[in-house]
Amino acid sequence: MSGPKTLFEKIWDSHVVEERDDGTCLLYIDRHLVHEVTSPQAFEGLRQSGRRVRRPEATLAVPDHNVPTTDRSRGIAEETSRIQVETLARNCEEFGIELFDMTDPRQGIVHVIGPEQGFTLPGTVIVCGDSHTSTHGAFGALAFGIGTSEVEHVLATQTLLQKRPKTMRILVEGELGFGVTAKDVILAIIGTIGTAGGTGHVIEYAGSVIRGLSMEGRMTVCNMSIEAGARAGLVAPDEKTFAYLRGRPRAPKGALWEQAVAYWRSLPSDPGARYDREVRLDAADIEPVVTWGTSPEDVVPITGRVPDPRAEPDERRRAKMERALAYMGLEPGTPMEEIRIDKVFLGSCTNARIEDLRLAADILKRTGGKVAEGVQAMVVPGSGLVKLQAEEEGLDRIFKDAGFEWREPGCSMCLGMNPDRLKPGERCASTSNRNFEGRQGKGGRTHLLSPPMAVAAALTGRLTDVRRLLAS
Amino acid sequence: MQPFTTLTGIAAPLPLVNVDTDQIIPAKWLKTIRRTGLGAGLFESLRFREDGSENPDFVLNREPYRRAKILIVGENFGCGSSREHAPWALLDFGIRCIIAPSFADIFHNNCFKNGILPIVLPREQVELLMKEAENAAEPVFTVDLESQLIHRPSGNEPIAFEIEPFRRHCLLNGLDDIGLTLEKLAAIEAFEQRQRLTMPWLWAQGR
Numbered sequence: 183m184s185g186p187k188t189l190f191e192k193i194w195d196s197h198v199v200e201e202r203d204d205g206t207c208l209l210y211i212d213r214h215l216v217h218e219v220t221s222p223q224a225f226e227g228l229r230q231s232g233r234r235v236r237r238p239e240a241t242l243a244v245p246d247h248n249v250p251t252t253d254r255s256r257g258i259a260e261e262t263s264r265i266q267v268e269t270l271a272r273n274c275e276e277f278g279i280e281l282f283d284m285t286d287p288r289q290g291i292v293h294v295i296g297p298e299q300g301f302t303l304p305g306t307v308i309v310c311g312d313s314h315t316s317t318h319g320a321f322g323a324l325a326f327g328i329g330t331s332e333v334e335h336v337l338a339t340q341t342l343l344q345k346r347p348k349t350m351r352i353l354v355e356g357e358l359g360f361g362v363t364a365k366d367v368i369l370a371i372i373g374t375i376g377t378a379g380g381t382g383h384v385i386e387y388a389g390s391v392i393r394g395l396s397m398e399g400r401m402t403v404c405n406m407s408i409e410a411g412a413r414a415g416l417v418a419p420d421e422k423t424f425a426y427l428r429g430r431p432r433a434p435k436g437a438l439w440e441q442a443v444a445y446w447r448s449l450p451s452d453p454g455a456r457y458d459r460e461v462r463l464d465a466a467d468i469e470p471v472v473t474w475g476t477s478p479e480d481v482v483p484i485t486g487r488v489p490d491p492r493a494e495p496d497e498r499r500r501a502k503m504e505r506a507l508a509y510m511g512l513e514p515g516t517p518m519e520e521i522r523i524d525k526v527f528l529g530s531c532t533n534a535r536i537e538d539l540r541l542a543a544d545i546l547k548r549t550g551g552k553v554a555e556g557v558q559a560m561v562v563p564g565s566g567l568v569k570l571q572a573e574e575e576g577l578d579r580i581f582k583d584a585g586f587e588w589r590e591p592g593c594s595m596c597l598g599m600n601p602d603r604l605k606p607g608e609r610c611a612s613t614s615n616r617n618f619e620g621r622q623g624k625g626g627r628t629h630l631l632s633p634p635m636a637v638a639a640a641l642t643g644r645l646t647d648v649r650r651l652l653a654s
Numbered sequence: 655m656q657p658f659t660t661l662t663g664i665a666a667p668l669p670l671v672n673v674d675t676d677q678i679i680p681a682k683w684l685k686t687i688r689r690t691g692l693g694a695g696l697f698e699s700l701r702f703r704e705d706g707s708e709n710p711d712f713v714l715n716r717e718p719y720r721r722a723k724i725l726i727v728g729e730n731f732g733c734g735s736s737r738e739h740a741p742w743a744l745l746d747f748g749i750r751c752i753i754a755p756s757f758a759d760i761f762h763n764n765c766f767k768n769g770i771l772p773i774v775l776p777r778e779q780v781e782l783l784m785k786e787a788e789n790a791a792e793p794v795f796t797v798d799l800e801s802q803l804i805h806r807p808s809g810n811e812p813i814a815f816e817i818e819p820f821r822r823h824c825l826l827n828g829l830d831d832i833g834l835t836l837e838k839l840a841a842i843e844a845f846e847q848r849q850r851l852t853m854p855w856l857w858a859q860g861r
């Protein structure tokens with residue numbers, strides 16, 4: 183079997199412990215991230231069956247979904263949230279797993295801290311009980327989300343039973359226009375292939391646009407692979423990847439670093455490697471986009487209008503559109519730029535890294551604008567370290583001076599498990615990844631967009647083309 | 655895990671596509687540290703109105719579907735998050751089998767791990783079953799995993815379904831994945847020994 187291989191095949195093949203006749207593989211898991219929401223029942227299961235954690239040192243835990251983003255010195259007020267976070271701490275203590283607790287400066291969203299710590303490495307298999315684990319694929323790691331039973335399985339055995347997925351390559355070629363970010367690229371991809379487009383596949387993102395993205399941008403793209411139905415997304419590791427990882431606390435050091443890099447250089451897909459499916463996008467066709475509906479595939483360029491279900495020939499799709507528009511409180515034909523918003527959320531594992539905050543702050547610097555009257559805008563950094571770095575660079579001042587709230591790190595209003603939620607009917611410009619009904623709070627209405635576009639919306643109180651804002 | 659052999663019960667039709675995990679169980683229910691009790695929040699936003707009262711139009715609030723053990727749904731059921739709270743909520747409500755033209759990957763996996771049987775059938779067949787579930791006086795179906803057949807209330811020809819042999823074996827016997835894997839401990843240890851040599855940076859102490 184020495185034909186040309188894809189990046190995915192190289193990682194997969196090097197992690198098969200055993201293959202069954204039906205093709206299901208027992209796959210070795212190198213790294214396991216754990217958070218408070220999907221782990222309590224897994225630890226409970228271990229305890230009930232008297233099992234231990236096989237490799238505690240290959241496991242890292244952090245509370246992120248439930249933590250408050252305001253002053254933490256007095257703990258968590260909401261009882262159920264507090265119990266989950268305390269349960270995680272107790273479980274980590276009992277099973278010998280390292281935990282970054284709520285007061286640790288390294289605490290943050292699980293998918294932000296993995297790369298930040300150098301816990302995420304190319305060529306590895308990484309799992310976490312969270313669907314956005316796909317984020318780590320930006321490093322050329324096979325990273326995917328798992329359910330709680332699988333969390334328990336990995337804790338106990340350091341392996342998982344998996345069926346080999348199919349492969350898909352998405353090429354984005356050309357040059358991105360002014361004001362177009364990684365978020366627009368991935369939203370455009372999802373708009374093209376749909377939320378089930380990647381089902382059963384691992385997507386490898388390639389082409390000049392992807393190569394040109396920073397590590398942060400690649401993470402944004404891989405993060406939303408799950409929104410395209412794929413469990414994992416991958417980008418081939420390159421010099422940018424190595425430069426990002428060098429010197430990180432858990433990245434290899436010295437001779438081991440050299441040895442690792444030599445191996446990592448062999449990972450990119452071989453010329454002539456075959457994919458089950460290929461999709462190609464031209465960067466010139468990608469504009470800053472926003473979502474209008476309740477699925478991440480409901481995208482439209484900011485210059486466009488709310489679509490009209492009557493123009494949809496498929497009956498089921500039409501019904502779905504009507505339902506989405508009713509939930510979103512939108513009229514067909516309304517120019518997207520006329521839609522007023524109540525809240526702006528700059529955060530989440532999609533867009534709360536240092537580069538996202540820099541891009542957002544840059545818009546504020548260039549326009550000198552202030553958050554519009556009646557709009558509540560908040561920045562929730564992805565981790566304590568992102569927050570510290572942003573403060574060192576003076577970004578917090580820029581945000582605060584413009585009227586943004588500057589919060590403590592966590593998932594926050596991405597899913598509203600902590601007190602940060604939309605009220606029924608409130609409309610939010612959000613840099614997160616899901617616009618499902620009720621995602622950001624019951625009855626809340628979410629428009630997904632990029633960090634610069636979120637700032638533009640905050641300044642005008644409406645969804646706004648950031649390019650036009652900068653030009654004026 | 656409870657074995658799954660034959661299931662006889664009411665089937666409820668839910669002709670929605672792309673039902674996501676947030677719809678199956680909203681985020682506020684994720685704060686539990688147990689597996690049980692989530693049935694009360696199943697399809698909360700569809701089942702209950704703003705004021706907390708039941709929405710009489712929703713299928714699971716209508717007789718006889720309140721007692722449904724089988725759910726017949728549209729494409730891409732269970733998309734969204736990896737949270738296992740979705741199958742737990744279904745299970746706690748009493749659902750042990752879901753029939754759909756397609757499922758989201760992780761959800762599909764999670765069903766098997768919790769003793770729920772997800773059956774994939776061509777869209778036409780799903781629609782046929784949905785109609786029967788809708789119209790039959792007593793919409794009782796029997797799902798026989800042993801013979802891989804769905805017996806219908808109309809008494810018409812049972813519908814056959816496919817399932818991976820290993821999954822079927824585990825469901826039939828209520829086998830727990832972890833126990834099965836731990837039987838392979840020697841292979842896991844051998845793999846680890848190999849990886850220590852080929853990728854020592856993944857095993858460096860002191861991190």
Ligand code: SF4
Pocket residue numbers: 246247291292293312314530531532592593596597614615
């Ligand atoms: S930020 Fe949002 S998507 Fe990311 S892990 Fe947290 S809740 Fe999930």
